[in-house]
Amino acid sequence: MIIGTVRETKTEEYRVALTPQGVTDIARAGHSVLVEAGAGRGSNYEDAEYRAAGASVLETPAEVYARAGLMCEVKEPQAEEFALLRDGQILFTYLHLAAEPAVARALLDSRCIAIGYETVERDDGFLPLLAPMSEVAGRMAVEIGLHYLKRPGPGRGMLLGGLPGVPPAHVVVVGSGNVGKNAVRSAVGAGARVSVLSINEDQLRSLEELYAGRVETVLSSPQALADTIAGADLLIGAVLLPGRRAPVVVTREMVRSMGPGAVIVDVAVDQGGCVETTRPTDHAHPIYVEEGVVHYAVPNMPGAVPQTSSRALTGLTLPYILRVANDGFAAAVRGNAALRRGVNIYRGHITHRAVAESLGLPYRPLEELLDAGA
Numbered sequence: 001m002i003i004g005t006v007r008e009t010k011t012e013e014y015r016v017a018l019t020p021q022g023v024t025d026i027a028r029a030g031h032s033v034l035v036e037a038g039a040g041r042g043s044n045y046e047d048a049e050y051r052a053a054g055a056s057v058l059e060t061p062a063e064v065y066a067r068a069g070l071m072c073e074v075k076e077p078q079a080e081e082f083a084l085l086r087d088g089q090i091l092f093t094y095l096h097l098a099a100e101p102a103v104a105r106a107l108l109d110s111r112c113i114a115i116g117y118e119t120v121e122r123d124d125g126f127l128p129l130l131a132p133m134s135e136v137a138g139r140m141a142v143e144i145g146l147h148y149l150k151r152p153g154p155g156r157g158m159l160l161g162g163l164p165g166v167p168p169a170h171v172v173v174v175g176s177g178n179v180g181k182n183a184v185r186s187a188v189g190a191g192a193r194v195s196v197l198s199i200n201e202d203q204l205r206s207l208e209e210l211y212a213g214r215v216e217t218v219l220s221s222p223q224a225l226a227d228t229i230a231g232a233d234l235l236i237g238a239v240l241l242p243g244r245r246a247p248v249v250v251t252r253e254m255v256r257s258m259g260p261g262a263v264i265v266d267v268a269v270d271q272g273g274c275v276e277t278t279r280p281t282d283h284a285h286p287i288y289v290e291e292g293v294v295h296y297a298v299p300n301m302p303g304a305v306p307q308t309s310s311r312a313l314t315g316l317t318l319p320y321i322l323r324v325a326n327d328g329f330a331a332a333v334r335g336n337a338a339l340r341r342g343v344n345i346y347r348g349h350i351t352h353r354a355v356a357e358s359l360g361l362p363y364r365p366l367e368e369l370l371d372a373g374a
Helices: 020-028 047-053 061-067 079-084 101-110 131-149 178-189 201-211 222-229 252-258 267-271 306-327 329-335 337-342 353-359 366-371
Strands: 002-005 032-036 056-058 070-072 090-093 113-116 170-174 193-198 215-219 234-237 263-266 287-290 293-296 343-346
Touching (some): 020 032, 020 047, 020 306, 032 047, 047 056, 113 337, 131 234, 170 178, 222 252, 252 293
Parallel strands (some): 002 032, 234 263
């Protein structure tokens, strides 16, 4: 199979889907790799490294798309890429289609096969290809919040950990999955007072046991959220429903109750955001102030640490890439349930129920389409 990757064009996105090491492993398996010139530069990989690894370096994304049967990217296709997709071509990338209806429509119109990293799901519910970026985003969220609490700028001018005789900042984490756990870890390490709210009692119990009273765990409800968020210095939104739009659980009134100069980092923005006042920003213009509160809502947060993120992403996606390349798409998804669950769109049909329901569009089971030879 011919596998391709191109330079990411989302604003200030520096990650690359395949590192030179990943290219070496694909080439050793007997497949061809095409890389757009400059695709790895944001992650400090030069074209010469890709050539040495066995890739052919092409000048334009159009050349790569025209020849590759499997396209590996990091973020959802941008508008200039829509016309490059073709019938039956496989696209493997982060899609987050519940928050990107225009992208979903373009993928449907192209009749490509689109697999979302974020919806590849094991039998136990674990999301192996989303996990590393969630870990990065969770840890970054605290660093970012700390930065925007400082002056100059609209923040309160606080040190997260406080000082002897001066209380630490209050960090509230909404959600206890991978993002939430890593945000809690970083906030505790910074010396903050930390509260985490979740509807998952088992995850809260694990955090309680891990941090032995250093973290306040709260079963989430509208009133519990309102009570905990009031006066908080930093709020981290970490709510995830795989394939679906994030539920809005933090209301405008709750945001207002934090007070002027507080900071919100809504990591759930890539699925639409879990805070009512969230609207997407980007790395070039990451913040805005609403209700007196600083909002950071960049959907591709891990793009700010591209070398770490790219290495983690390639290492975890590689087995799935090789499965598709070695066995072909149909055999690969029939033989691997996690990969099969990751297929969002198949040749004009939405094949992930949660995505279809979020977009209000018809759902078709992938197995039914494959059996019918569609």
